[in-house]
Amino acid sequence: MVDIREVPEADIDRALELAYLVFNDRPEKEGRERHHALLERCSRIGAYDGDVLVGFMAAHDFRLSVPGADLPCPGLTFVSVAPTHRRRGVLTALMAEQLRRAAAAASPLAALWASEAAIYGRFGYGGATTGVTIEIDSTRPLPLRIAPDRRPLRLVAPDEALAVIGPFHEAARAVRAGRPTRSAERWSQEWLAEQDEEDEELSPPRIIVLGDPGEPIAGYVLYRTKPEDDSGPVRTPGLVRVEELEADTPAVAAALWECLAALDLTGRVTAWGRPADDPLLHFAADRDQVRVTAQFPALWLRLVDVRAALTGRSWAAPVELVLELTDVRLPANAGRFRLKAGPDGAAYENARAAPDLTLDVRELAACYLGGTRVVELVASGLVDEHTRGAAAALDAALRTDLLPHTSDEF
Secondary structure (H helix, E strand, O other), X not given: OOEEEEOOHHXXXXXXXXXXXHOOOOOOHHHHHHHHHHHHOOEEEEEEEOOEEEEEEEEEOOEEEEOOEEEEOOEEEEEEEOHHHOOOOHHHHHHHHHHHHHHHOOOOEXXXXXXXXXXXXXXXXXXXXXXXXXXXXXXXXXXXXXXXXXXXXXXXXXXXXXXXXXXXXXXXXXXXXXOEOOOHHHHHHHHOOOOOOOOOOOOOOEEEEEOOXXXXXXXXXXXXXXXXXXXXXXXXXXEXXXXXXXXXXXXXXXXXXXXXXXXXOOOEEEEEEEEOOOOHHHHEOXXXXXXXXXXXXXXXXXXOOHHHHHHHOOOOOOEEEEEEEEOOOOHHHOEEEEEEEEOOEEEEEEOOOOOOEEEEHHHHHHHHOOOOOHHHHHHOOOOEEOOOOHHHHHHHHHOOOOXXXXXXXX
16 A cells, blocks of 8 residues: 655656656756756656655646636656556556545646656546647758738847746746646746757757847747758758747748748758647648658647536537536536526536436537537547537537647647
8 A cells, every 4th residue: 555645856866767667768967957847847756666656656747728708737757657556546546645635725737748648547547638740851842822911020049038928928828728827937947948858959049030139929939950961871961940930920930930941051841749730731832842741649638627617718609508527536527517608607506307418527628628629529439429519519619719728848
């Protein structure tokens, strides 16, 4: 029987050793120091077998953009169970304690990135956003179907970048749901770190912004480069790896993509974790040159307090439905409830009437930000529709102009 308790700062190194064991990782000194500093700022839960730490979980203190609001949302990270204690209920105990703490802190949501997608659904997490990887063949100019914004582009030094692009990023969070807050420490240690943690051959971060001098910027791109490699039998062209691109209009985005594709001594642009509705995929004139090479579930979301989550977001259209909800981990969420929502707000109360939809909290979480359609889950056999048109009505109310998205892997 393990004991679930707080992990003191004195045990952070032990927690890191456990995580490195589980994830088959061995960072250098700089990486270990960065992880240690990160965990100092997180809440930490451990599973102890006697004095031995055999399970660990940490959580960032985030707020998450949801339609029309910003809600508290702990972000789980470093979830680890020792190989000697797998299938003994350690992860279940850790997750139960984390959910208890989130509920006690009045956090209606919790989120994570799943290293193994098969694990977290049984704890009520649903894949709420989708990311795509885009690759551009930049050995030739990038033709576009719209005119790029021709205001000036300029480079910003990494040590000045946060003051310039940080406010723009924060404003952009409100435009798309699913985006966690970023502290100054996360900016400096992750996005603007001199060396990429996973690829030492990549350059330091480069930041290009667009906008007239003296005026607020209209967009930015943060990227790293890698020189061509002609040492093998096949030459690998120079790479531009886009870390983040934000723009307030399609024309600004077009200018930034055009600039990236024209960088000297490179022949390939890759952008991981872009939104599935990225405008580039529409305004690129040659889709053979701009390809989606991967698509994957990104942010996994858990509704800790369903009533607070549903009444805390905005709604695109009126809807009134009775939901039969199951939640084996948090029984307070389970039952039959009437959802009455619209542009003026929402109410979510106990109901006795027959349900219009029956679903698990996992499926509701997947649909909550508007990134998964309820009708698709009905068609997949994961949601039962008892009243014809109920799923479509709920989709219309949950709808957002832009798909939810984040590239903030944590």
